[in-house]
Amino acid sequence: MTQPIPASPQDSPFARKLTAFVTLSQNDLSVMSDLYRRRRKFAVGIDIIHQGQTDQSAYVLASGWACSYKILRSGGRQIVDFQIPGDFLGLRSVLFRTSDHNVEPVTPVRASEVTQGELLDAFSRTPRLAAAVLWAASRDEAMVVEHLVNLGRRTAIERMAHFLLELNARLRLVGMADKSGFLCPLSQYLLADALGLSAVHVNRVLRELREEGLVTFQKGRVTFDNYDDLVTLAMFDRAYLDHDGPLLA
Amino acid sequence: MTQPIPASPQDSPFARKLTAFVTLSQNDLSVMSDLYRRRRKFAVGIDIIHQGQTDQSAYVLASGWACSYKILRSGGRQIVDFQIPGDFLGLRSVLFRTSDHNVEPVTPVRASEVTQGELLDAFSRTPRLAAAVLWAASRDEAMVVEHLVNLGRRTAIERMAHFLLELNARLRLVGMADKSGFLCPLSQYLLADALGLSAVHVNRVLRELREEGLVTFQKGRVTFDNYDDLVTLAMFDRAYLDHDGPLLA
Numbered sequence: 001m002t003q004p005i006p007a008s009p010q011d012s013p014f015a016r017k018l019t020a021f022v023t024l025s026q027n028d029l030s031v032m033s034d035l036y037r038r039r040r041k042f043a044v045g046i047d048i049i050h051q052g053q054t055d056q057s058a059y060v061l062a063s064g065w066a067c068s069y070k071i072l073r074s075g076g077r078q079i080v081d082f083q084i085p086g087d088f089l090g091l092r093s094v095l096f097r098t099s100d101h102n103v104e105p106v107t108p109v110r111a112s113e114v115t116q117g118e119l120l121d122a123f124s125r126t127p128r129l130a131a132a133v134l135w136a137a138s139r140d141e142a143m144v145v146e147h148l149v150n151l152g153r154r155t156a157i158e159r160m161a162h163f164l165l166e167l168n169a170r171l172r173l174v175g176m177a178d179k180s181g182f183l184c185p186l187s188q189y190l191l192a193d194a195l196g197l198s199a200v201h202v203n204r205v206l207r208e209l210r211e212e213g214l215v216t217f218q219k220g221r222v223t224f225d226n227y228d229d230l231v232t233l234a235m236f237d238r239a240y241l242d243h244d245g246p247l248l249a
Numbered sequence: 250m251t252q253p254i255p256a257s258p259q260d261s262p263f264a265r266k267l268t269a270f271v272t273l274s275q276n277d278l279s280v281m282s283d284l285y286r287r288r289r290k291f292a293v294g295i296d297i298i299h300q301g302q303t304d305q306s307a308y309v310l311a312s313g314w315a316c317s318y319k320i321l322r323s324g325g326r327q328i329v330d331f332q333i334p335g336d337f338l339g340l341r342s343v344l345f346r347t348s349d350h351n352v353e354p355v356t357p358v359r360a361s362e363v364t365q366g367e368l369l370d371a372f373s374r375t376p377r378l379a380a381a382v383l384w385a386a387s388r389d390e391a392m393v394v395e396h397l398v399n400l401g402r403r404t405a406i407e408r409m410a411h412f413l414l415e416l417n418a419r420l421r422l423v424g425m426a427d428k429s430g431f432l433c434p435l436s437q438y439l440l441a442d443a444l445g446l447s448a449v450h451v452n453r454v455l456r457e458l459r460e461e462g463l464v465t466f467q468k469g470r471v472t473f474d475n476y477d478d479l480v481t482l483a484m485f486d487r488a489y490l491d492h493d494g495p496l497l498a
């Protein structure tokens with residue numbers, strides 16, 4: 001589940017991810033390595049970002065999985081997305097006065113803390129990195145849009161298939177999966193809160209997908225038994241993840 | 250519905266909006282006015298941005314309303330958001346190889362075309378503008394997250410109330426509304442596609458809101474009859490719009 005911390009900035013999941021958008025120069029990598037300086041650890045059960053709190057830092061996730069969610073005044077919770085190595089945690093929080101969401105670890109997490117000042121300083125040293133971070137934020141938004149379509153227009157089984165294919169594509173970009181599948185630490189409760197289903201429903205949908213020979217989620221591993229048919233079922237078009245880079249030389 | 254085009258960059262809706270995040274310097278304003286050079290007009294019924302197309306420009310909306318939406322392979326459509334003056338149209342499209350969504354005018358639109366090269370050039374001339382555009386993109390994402398919560402966790406009447414309060418807050422930021430209400434060109438069909446309801450259901454929900462003395466949507470105008478009670482019903486907390494700036498002096 002966890003990955004060894006890479007020795008050099010260009011091997012980091014963050015750099016691998018941004019390389020889908022921009023060819024990173026030595027200067028870009030040097031500015032990025034400054035953003036890695038303050039590495040912190042978070043245990044499961046302790047929020048990394050708090051909804052309603054001001055003066056939050058953002059983090060670049062180095063290893064482990066996290067999830068972002070909103071608590072409603074009615075007491076319910078909606079998981080917005082999961083974060084994997086290379087993703088920002090709380091990028092919005094570092095730009096907004098008040099964080100509008102929570103982030104908590106799904107597994108033990110190592111992440112580098114970045115303040116607003118450090119981020120703006122990095123932007124002025126390399127505007128290409130600013131463009132790359134804007135690209136990453138746009139990709140995050142594109143995923144939330146897909147999750148909106150998931151909830152609004154897809155059946156439970158299509159939703160689950162789409163979700164597993166998206167996770168696989170994201171993990172492949174940072175070298176943590178291949179087309180055969182991936183290690184997945186998500187419980188059925190987390191899947192339920194992300195997909196707007198009950199845990200019982202999640203269990204039924206996963207059984208259906210397995211019995212139809214499409215995908216098996218067992219013992220912390222997702223195995224694609226028939227990748228192409230799963231793509232057809234989910235109407236999965238990975239263009240919105242924009243992984244065929246770099247666009248910017 | 251439409252606004253006169255402002256004579257100076259600092260009076261533009263785009264500048265008014267970004268001022269919620271950053272105090273714009275003379276240099277920032279001069280770079281922004283370069284982004285306004287190629288003003289174009291779009292009639293209703295003609296897509297401004299096309300899903301699946303490459304090499305798209307982005308636009309800064311100067312006057313009129315637009316909407317962004319996705320067409321599913323199944324043929325259905327999901328409206329992701331509406332855009333008002335000061336908003337970007339297709340910011341993701343200008344960074345991605347392939348646009349993952351469509352944008353079409355809701356009313357006649359005037360908008361300034363911005364290419365990827367122009368945007369990156371502007372970032373290198375003023376990294377503060379890069380931060381402000383990242384803020385604007387983050388705010389767009391925060392709104393999509395709220396729409397996700399809308400679909401996942403709110404009833405039809407709460408959803409409509411939240412949606413009208415959000416639009417009002419956004420329009421107030423660019424000087425096109427006050428607490429009493431706003432001019433609104435959206436049809437019940439557009440509301441339905443945005444809120445995941447049928448047009449008949451939209452009609453019923455609007456009647457309920459009117460009969461309870463909360464809000465009246467008639468003849469292209471939304472009038473808040475009891476703003477505070479509407480906020481309570483919708484559990485509307487405008488922190489996610491981050492309008493209390495500027496944060497960055």
